Amino acid sequence: MIIGGEHIFSPRIFFKKSTGYIDNLIEDFKPNYDVNFTFGGYYSILSIIDSIKDRFTEDSIILLPSYLCSSILKPFKTRGIKYEFYKVDEELFIDTDFLISLINGKVKAIYFIDYFGVSQLERLQSVIEVLRSKNIIIIQDIVQCIEIRKEFLFGDFVFNSFRKFFPFEGSLLLSKNKLTINFGTVKNKYIRYKRVAQLLRYFHIKYGIFNSKIFLSLFRKAEKLYYNESIMKIPKFNLNQLNKIDIELTINRQSYYFKELYSHFSSIVPKLLHNLNSVPLGFVFKVKNRDEIRNNLFEKNIYPPIHWVLTDTIIGNHFPDSIMLSNTILTFPIIDLTEEKLHYLILNINKNLKDENIS
Numbered sequence: 001m002i003i004g005g006e007h008i009f010s011p012r013i014f015f016k017k018s019t020g021y022i023d024n025l026i027e028d029f030k031p032n033y034d035v036n037f038t039f040g041g042y043y044s045i046l047s048i049i050d051s052i053k054d055r056f057t058e059d060s061i062i063l064l065p066s067y068l069c070s071s072i073l074k075p076f077k078t079r080g081i082k083y084e085f086y087k088v089d090e091e092l093f094i095d096t097d098f099l100i101s102l103i104n105g106k107v108k109a110i111y112f113i114d115y116f117g118v119s120q121l122e123r124l125q126s127v128i129e130v131l132r133s134k135n136i137i138i139i140q141d142i143v144q145c146i147e148i149r150k151e152f153l154f155g156d157f158v159f160n161s162f163r164k165f166f167p168f169e170g171s172l173l174l175s176k177n178k179l180t181i182n183f184g185t186v187k188n189k190y191i192r193y194k195r196v197a198q199l200l201r202y203f204h205i206k207y208g209i210f211n212s213k214i215f216l217s218l219f220r221k222a223e224k225l226y227y228n229e230s231i232m233k234i235p236k237f238n239l240n241q242l243n244k245i246d247i248e249l250t251i252n253r254q255s256y257y258f259k260e261l262y263s264h265f266s267s268i269v270p271k272l273l274h275n276l277n278s279v280p281l282g283f284v285f286k287v288k289n290r291d292e293i294r295n296n297l298f299e300k301n302i303y304p305p306i307h308w309v310l311t312d313t314i315i316g317n318h319f320p321d322s323i324m325l326s327n328t329i330l331t332f333p334i335i336d337l338t339e340e341k342l343h344y345l346i347l348n349i350n351k352n353l354k355d356e357n358i359s
Contacts, residue, residue: 004303033174039232044159066319092272109137119152144281170234184230193222
């Protein structure tokens, strides 16, 4: 039994009929947003930067949350946009007072993350009013949202990442104004490595064939080829496959398994995720001996990723709550769980949790 790891797909998906998932997304957002698709979240950020860079001078900055994936910094570095950080506390809530204190004439944009798929819109209402009054651009990262709910969207730009949940790359990019994106060519080598690796892992899990070293090596090669300075468009093949997703079934299963795990381990779940009306990316908790527990779980074929290892820039700027999160948080994938896997996961988490481990 294997829980987590890279997404895989069965060759049977090629013969499935469309459910209209992507087509429906386009129709849902068209009245309020211009709709585009890029190859992934990184490329959506590049597209956003290119559309707003005329607002930036040499002294201008964008404010980013202190708890974030280091890959988010790549497009800003690539395009030469300066950034500073605002505080996120140990429960994943934005420190709105600190954020407001940073706003001055240099701040041209602010970047918000819906952590693990949970909106902080209600908490941010007063902040958003200030930003609107000062004509500051709002970028909303919903990369960790499987359920995209219109009532929670507040950004001038909003983008997701399909590969967080599904085997195929792509990003929905919404903008209040029409975007003109200068797309490059799709990187076939990346896609080739990724697809072969996904299929080999599928056959490995399903039939026990192929050595894991083979497909792991291909996944690593693919990842090295993902980032580029030119903006990649989502391939039609990916759109066609994503259109086949039964999103309602996926959302319902994701919500069900999160709530089942929450009922056992709610005391160590960050408080932001206690809102059970949202559908989180995975099941998240904080433990002091995180790395030891993670290694123990690896031995049981359970592979929880870390969201996220912080950069030296953030650590050097002294954001203790974010550093604590980076050292204690684990995310358990739940998108492909079954009842059997759920009980196996609960059993092994319990084996590793002791009173002295809990943060």
